[in-house]
Amino acid sequence: MLDEALVVIVRVVISFFSLLIFTRILGKQEVGQLTFFDYINGITIGSIAATLATDLSSKVWAHWVGLAGYAILTGVLQYVTVKNRYLGKVLDGEPTVVIENGKILEKNLKKMRIKMSELMMLLRDKGVFDITQVEYAIIEINGGLSVLQKANNLPVTPKDLHIPSTPSRLSTEVIQDGIVIEQNLKQRKKDIDWLNGQLKGRGITDVKEVAYALILPNEQLYIDKYEDHIGDEADMGDYEGPY
Structure with a gap:
């Protein structure tokens, strides 16, 4: 052996x-x-x-x-x-248009062997929930979806409005699963007192109530609690069932 x-x-x-x-x-x-x-x-x-x-x-x-x-x-x-x-x-295939001017091209969809529900999922993954806003949607050779929205639905940038902008920064994790990440606080030149003050301002008395917290690029604190209290949650299912 x-x-x-x-x-x-x-x-x-x-x-x-x-x-x-x-x-x-x-x-x-x-x-x-x-x-x-x-x-x-x-x-x-x-x-x-x-x-x-x-x-x-x-x-x-x-x-x-x-x-x-x-x-x-x-x-x-x-x-x-x-x-x-x-x-x-021939070997890799080529991109295929599946939506043009808000219209689904069913023949191309069948050629790619993609179901309508899968296409809708890919659109939602790109942040598109209204198919009429789509000028072109293209299935790439790796199976991913590229979306070009119609011109009047594209987001306006500071450059379009001639507004000066500040350089982009990264968000920093400061709480994860109820545990404070002190090293990351120091990187953003913050301390525990600042964090506790931010939490108390949101009505949070115990850090263990927080599932996740970030210091955003604009120095604001994003907080996600374990108990979200959303109310009626959106249901993506199309039938009643246990799953």
């Missing part, structure tokens, strides 16, 4: 560093930017690497060749799709 464990450890090291080298060679790409083929290909490469590490019934060499083969073919396809636009379209 000890011998088998040592063999597995050696194979794990080989598999781990092989994956590390191949992924560095193939380049960085966010998961959200992967096409469906890239996603499946990544799963397959990972599966081969796992088998290389744990399948003691076969030789390491055979699995490593398979792993290297998948990585090399992936690299070749990446090179081809960059150099040849036509083959890139």
Whole structure:
């Protein structure tokens, strides 16, 4: 048993560093930017690497060749799709318009095998709740949705109004799950007394009532309590049921 464990450890090291080298060679790409083929290909490469590490019934060499083969073919396809636009379209697909001037293009939606409910979800994810406000909506090759709203629905920027603006800043967490993050308070040049004063001003006597709190870029404090007291909550379901 000890011998088998040592063999597995050696194979794990080989598999781990092989994956590390191949992924560095193939380049960085966010998961959200992967096409469906890239996603499946990544799963397959990972599966081969796992088998290389744990399948003691076969030789390491055979699995490593398979792993290297998948990585090399992936690299070749990446090179081809960059150099040849036509083959890139064939292999990766191309963006598809699914909404134009507020009208849903059902044929294109069916071609992409996307249900109407999924399209509505993607629109809501982009902050669009009124489909008539959409000039164009495009399904990208990674399955994401890009939305161009109609000109009269686009938000006005300070630049449009010729209003001077201050540089953008990040928000800073100061309370999480009822616990004060003192280091972050110091970064924003605040202290516990300031925080307690802000909480008391909102009627909060115990910091444990707060689930999350941020110091916003404008120095205001955003507070989310465990008990929100919203009242009638919006129901997204279309049928009555336990879930």
